[in-house]
Amino acid sequence: MARTAGSLQIEDDTQTPARPSLYEQYRSRRNRLVAHPTFQRWAIAFPLTRWVARLQANDLFRLTTGFVHSQILYACVELGVFAHLADAPGTVDEIAARIGVPEEGTARLLEAAAALRLIRCDAGGTWRLDDLGAVVAGNPGIRAMIRHHAMLYRDLSDPVSLLREGGGETHTEQFWAYGRDDSLSGERAAAYSDLMAASNDLIAAEVLQNYDFSKHKIILDIGGGNGAFLAAIAKEVRDAELWLLDLPGVAELAKRRFEADGIADRATCIGGDFFADAIPTGADCITLVRVLCDHDDRAALALLENIRRAMRNGDTLLVAEPMAGHDADGSAIAAYFSMYFLAMRSGRSRTPQQLCGLLRTAGFRSCRPKPTRMPLFSGLILAHK
Numbered sequence: 001m002a003r004t005a006g007s008l009q010i011e012d013d014t015q016t017p018a019r020p021s022l023y024e025q026y027r028s029r030r031n032r033l034v035a036h037p038t039f040q041r042w043a044i045a046f047p048l049t050r051w052v053a054r055l056q057a058n059d060l061f062r063l064t065t066g067f068v069h070s071q072i073l074y075a076c077v078e079l080g081v082f083a084h085l086a087d088a089p090g091t092v093d094e095i096a097a098r099i100g101v102p103e104e105g106t107a108r109l110l111e112a113a114a115a116l117r118l119i120r121c122d123a124g125g126t127w128r129l130d131d132l133g134a135v136v137a138g139n140p141g142i143r144a145m146i147r148h149h150a151m152l153y154r155d156l157s158d159p160v161s162l163l164r165e166g167g168g169e170t171h172t173e174q175f176w177a178y179g180r181d182d183s184l185s186g187e188r189a190a191a192y193s194d195l196m197a198a199s200n201d202l203i204a205a206e207v208l209q210n211y212d213f214s215k216h217k218i219i220l221d222i223g224g225g226n227g228a229f230l231a232a233i234a235k236e237v238r239d240a241e242l243w244l245l246d247l248p249g250v251a252e253l254a255k256r257r258f259e260a261d262g263i264a265d266r267a268t269c270i271g272g273d274f275f276a277d278a279i280p281t282g283a284d285c286i287t288l289v290r291v292l293c294d295h296d297d298r299a300a301l302a303l304l305e306n307i308r309r310a311m312r313n314g315d316t317l318l319v320a321e322p323m324a325g326h327d328a329d330g331s332a333i334a335a336y337f338s339m340y341f342l343a344m345r346s347g348r349s350r351t352p353q354q355l356c357g358l359l360r361t362a363g364f365r366s367c368r369p370k371p372t373r374m375p376l377f378s379g380l381i382l383a384h385k
C-alpha cells in the first residue's frame, strides 16, 4: 500500500483492513448505545456488566487525570524523594526536613505517590520505596526524562493551538536545537546529548541483547550523539572499529567521551551533516538509533537514501528506536510520541511496517523487524541494500 506525505509516495507495509459495512454499522450502533446515559445506568446496575463499566470508568478517569499523576512523579523526582528514601526510609517529619517542604505538603505528596505505587508506608508510619519508585531511584536516565518533561508539559498546556500550528516557537523545539540552528552551540548540543546519553543504556542493552555486533569490522553510528551507544558496544565487542557521525559540535563531545573512556584508539568521530554530506564509506554495519523518528518522511527518506549510497551489498543497516504499534507497548509509544514530536515540530513515531516501507522506498532490498524484550525502550529493524 502507498501512503502520501505531501507529494511524496512512500511504500507502506501497513495492511489497512477492509472494513465490512456490516461492521461499521455495528460499531455506530454500539457507540450510540454506549454513549447513552440509560445504557450506562443499566450497565452499572446489572451485575454481569458492572465490572466492564467500572473498568472503563477507571480507564477514562486515569486518562482524564493522568497529567496530575505525571506531576506527582515530577515533584517526587525534583524534590529528591526517591533518592532520600533509597538512602533511608523515614517518617513524614523526617522526609519533610530532608526535602524542605512543610509537613502538610510532604504528607500530601507521599500519600499521592503511594496511591501511584511509587512508595509505600508501613504500619508504623515509615515511608519507603515501592517497586516503581525503586526503579526511578536506580535509573538516572528515567529521572532525566521525567525532569525533561517539564518542558513538554509547558508546550502541551494548549494542545489545540499546538495542533493548529500556532503558539510560536515551542520549548521542546528550542531544546532540540539541530532542527533549527545551523550554528549549533556546544552548550545546546551538550544539553540534548546529555539527555540522550542518560537514557541510552536502556536502548543499548536492548539492541545488544538482540544483535551480535561481533561479526562486524567497522560499525558506524549515524547521529550517534556523544557516543553512549558506541561506548556500550565497545564493552561487548573488543575488535571492531567504531565510527561516529554527528554534527561537528556533537562529534567533538563524543571524541572527548571516547578519550575519557579509553577507547579513542579504535573510535573515529566525524563531524558533518548527514543530509548534506556524503556518508563515509567502508563500514559493514551502520546504526541509526533514535534518529529516524526525529524526522518527517521526506527528510527520513533523504537520510536513508544517503546512507544506502554509502553501503555495499551485504552491509547491514540497523534501526533502533521506540516503534508505534497496536499492542499495549506500541499504543503507549504512539500516543506519547505523537504529541512529543508535535511539540518538537518534526518527526513521528512509526510502526515497524511504516519504517520498512520507508526503507524499501529508499531502495533497501530486505527489511526485517526483530522483536525485542522491552519494545518500550526500543524496537529493532535490520535492513540490507
Ligand SMILES: C[S@@+](CC[C@H](N)C(=O)[O-])C[C@H]1O[C@@H](n2cnc3c(N)ncnc32)[C@H](O)[C@@H]1O
Binding pocket: 178, 193, 196, 197, 200, 222, 223, 224, 225, 226, 228, 229, 245, 246, 247, 250, 272, 273, 274, 275, 288, 289, 290, 291, 294
Ligand atoms: C535524538 S538524538 C539521538 C542520539 C543517539 N543516537 C541516541 O539515541 O542517544 C539525534 C542525533 O542526531 C544528530 N543530528 C541531527 N541532525 C543531524 C544532521 N543533520 N547531521 C548529523 N547529525 C544530526 C543530533 O545531533 C543528535 O545527536
